[in-house]
Amino acid sequence: MYTKDNIFTRNQRINSFQLSKLHTFEVAARHASFSLAAEELAMTPSAISHRINKLEQELGIALFHRTHRKIALTEEGERIYHSLTRSLNELNQEILDVKSGDVSGGLTIYSRPSFAQCWLVPRLYEFNQRYPLIELKLLTGNENINFQGYGIDAAIYFDEGLPDKVWRQEIMSETIIPVCTQQYAQQHQLFNTPENLAKATLLHDNQAWDYNSHHDEWTVWATANQLPSIDHISSIAFDRSDLAVIAAMNHAGVAMGRYNLIKKRLDSGELVTPFPNSEVTCQQKYYLVTPSKKHSRKLALFIEWLMEPLRDNTPKNTPKF
Structure with a gap:
């Protein structure tokens, strides 16, 4: 079934016809049933099966294990399904962001625990009141994280210096x-x-x-x-x-x-x-770090809000005893 001629090669790209088949695959995988997928898509189970077979041939990948009464994702099918659902969720969020002026949805911030507990968390009520549609997620830790694959939009560090490859804003x-x-x-x-x-x-x-x-x-x-x-x-x-x-x-x-x-x-x-x-x-300072100088509207608003109390003429870090 999966010959060398129909294997999806590195240089090939998904086309519009395959996108529709991938949608069918997503529905079938989500329900773990061709029959339930057929109900959702207003198609016949045989049409669903035919479309999945065609997609498997074009990709050169077996997506499902088939038995007489049920289907189950193969290991490769699991990987593609999770990647597909993640991409669809991101696309849906982008559409919501565009429609709402890019000030809704999730924003994940990573911070040093002490800064989060003593400085950031006590001020979050104000941020939530101002931007109620932004779903803020706060993670803490002492290590410097790798932004790749963690879904973190920005990190707050207490450090002497940071790599040149990241965008950074001195907080205080x-x-x-x-x-x-x-x-x-x-x-x-x-x-x-x-x-x-x-x-x-x-x-x-x-x-x-x-x-x-x-x-x-x-x-x-x-x-x-x-x-x-x-x-x-x-x-x-x-x-x-x-x-x-x-x-x-x-x-x-x-x-x-x-x-x-x-x-x-x-x-x-x-x-x-x-x-x-x-x-x-x-010698250490508080820095906000992002993987790129190009920020989403949500992140730009967070940075602006974060810096507001530090922009008057009185240095916030000067003790007066």
């Missing part, structure tokens, strides 16, 4: 400063006395710069403030900056806080900084 710079509760600072006599940190517990993001940053944040801060090494001080490590801050809010120790992520905690008094004016500017 960052400063770090130790924070804890008022109670903890008083209990350990920390106010304006950094040498008393030796009696405290240091809380830090173990993946601040990379997967094994250890207490690098504390080392950078201590060095910049001309303090002794903190290597011997008791510490607790986390894989997220916000978890260190939550631990500090529960009197577990002193966290190395990122100002943009803890500003509300400082303003509310949930946290205090026992060492005013000791903040240190990070």
